[in-house]
Amino acid sequence: MELNKQVVLVTGAGKGIGKATALTLGNYGVNVIATDINVGNIKKTSEEIKQLGGQSTFMEMDVSKKKQVDVVVDSVINKFKKIDILVNCAGAITSGFLVNLDEKKWDQIMDINTKGVFLTSQAVAKNMIQQKHGTIVNISSVASKTGEVGNGVYSVSKAAVNMLTQTYALELAPYNINVNAICPGYTDTDIMQDVFEKRGPIEGVTPDKYREMLISNVPLQRMAKPEEIGELIAFIVSDKANYITGATINIAGGKEVH
Numbered sequence: 258m259e260l261n262k263q264v265v266l267v268t269g270a271g272k273g274i275g276k277a278t279a280l281t282l283g284n285y286g287v288n289v290i291a292t293d294i295n296v297g298n299i300k301k302t303s304e305e306i307k308q309l310g311g312q313s314t315f316m317e318m319d320v321s322k323k324k325q326v327d328v329v330v331d332s333v334i335n336k337f338k339k340i341d342i343l344v345n346c347a348g349a350i351t352s353g354f355l356v357n358l359d360e361k362k363w364d365q366i367m368d369i370n371t372k373g374v375f376l377t378s379q380a381v382a383k384n385m386i387q388q389k390h391g392t393i394v395n396i397s398s399v400a401s402k403t404g405e406v407g408n409g410v411y412s413v414s415k416a417a418v419n420m421l422t423q424t425y426a427l428e429l430a431p432y433n434i435n436v437n438a439i440c441p442g443y444t445d446t447d448i449m450q451d452v453f454e455k456r457g458p459i460e461g462v463t464p465d466k467y468r469e470m471l472i473s474n475v476p477l478q479r480m481a482k483p484e485e486i487g488e489l490i491a492f493i494v495s496d497k498a499n500y501i502t503g504a505t506i507n508i509a510g511g512k513e514v515h
C-alpha cells in the first residue's frame with residue numbers, strides 16, 4: 258500500500274486499538290506520532306515501532322483539551338511540515354442506566370469521545386486544507402448504530418462521531434480530504450474488560466458469563482483482535498481507498514450489518 262513516508266497522528270495510541278493501529282501503520286512505513294494521556298504507554302508504543310524498523314515519536318495530548326491539541330498539532334507541523342493522516346482513536350466508556358447517570362460522567366465521556374474528535378480533526382484539518390490533501394479516520398463503534406441497555410452515553414457519544422464524520426467529510430471534500438469512521442464490534446482490549454466487569458452485574462450475571470453471552474451473539478463467534486482493526490484503518494488511509502469518504506464501516510464479525 259502507498260503509505261511510505263506519510264506522517265500520521267494517532268490519538269489514544271498508548272494501548273488497545275490505537276497502539277495496534279500505530280504499530281500496523283509503522284510497519285507500512287508511516288512516520289507515527291503517537292499521542293495519549295498516558296505518557297509511559299506512548300513511549301513504549303514509539304519504542305516498539307522503532308524496534309520493528311519504523312519511525313515514531315510520542316507526545317502527551319489530552320484530546321478533550323483544545324489548548325493541548327493545538328500545541329501538539331502545531332509542533333508536529335513545525336517539525337515534520339505536514340500531517341497526512343489523522344486517526345482519532347482515544348476513547349472511554351462508562352456503564353449504567355441513563356436515569357442514574359451522573360452529569361459529570363456524561364460530560365467526561367462526551368468530552369473525550371465526541372469533543373475530542375471535533376477538536377483534533379479541526380486542528381489537523383486546518384493544516385490539511387493548506388496541503389490540499391489528507392485523510393481522517395474516526396474510531397466510532399457499532400454501539401453508535403443500535404441502542405443498548407446500560408450503554409447510553411457511550412452510544413450517544415459515538416452516534417455523534419458518525420455525524421461529525423459525515424459533516425467533516427462534506428466540508429473537507431473540496432480540499433481532497435477524506436473522512437471516514439470505523440465501527441468496531443467487540444474487540445479484545447481493556448474497554449471490553451470494563452464492560453464485562455461493570456455490565457455483567459447490571460444484567461445479573463458474572464463478568465465471565467456476560468463475556469460468553471456477548472460473544473455467543475456474534476455471528477463469527479469471537480471478538481476482534483486490535484490488529485484486525487489496525488489493518489482496516491491502514492487500507493482506509495491508503496491510496497486504494499481514495500474514493501471512500503463520509504462512510505461508517507463496520508468491523509464486527511457480523512454483529513451489526515447496517
Ligand SMILES: NC(=O)c1ccc[n+]([C@@H]2O[C@H](COP(=O)([O-])OP(=O)(O)OC[C@H]3O[C@@H](n4cnc5c(N)ncnc54)[C@H](O)[C@@H]3O)[C@@H](O)[C@H]2O)c1
Nearest residue numbers: 269271272273274294319320347348398441443444446448
Ligand atoms: N474495544 C472495543 O470493543 C471497542 C469497540 C468499538 C469501539 N471502540 C473504540 O476504540 C477506541 C479505542 O478503544 P480501546 O478498546 O483500544 O480502549 P483502551 O482503553 O484499550 O484504549 C483507549 C486509549 O485512549 C486513551 N485515552 C483515554 N482518554 C483520553 C484522552 N482524554 N486523551 C487522549 N487519550 C485518551 C487511553 O489512555 C488509552 O490509551 C475507543 O474510541 C473506543 O471507544 C472499542
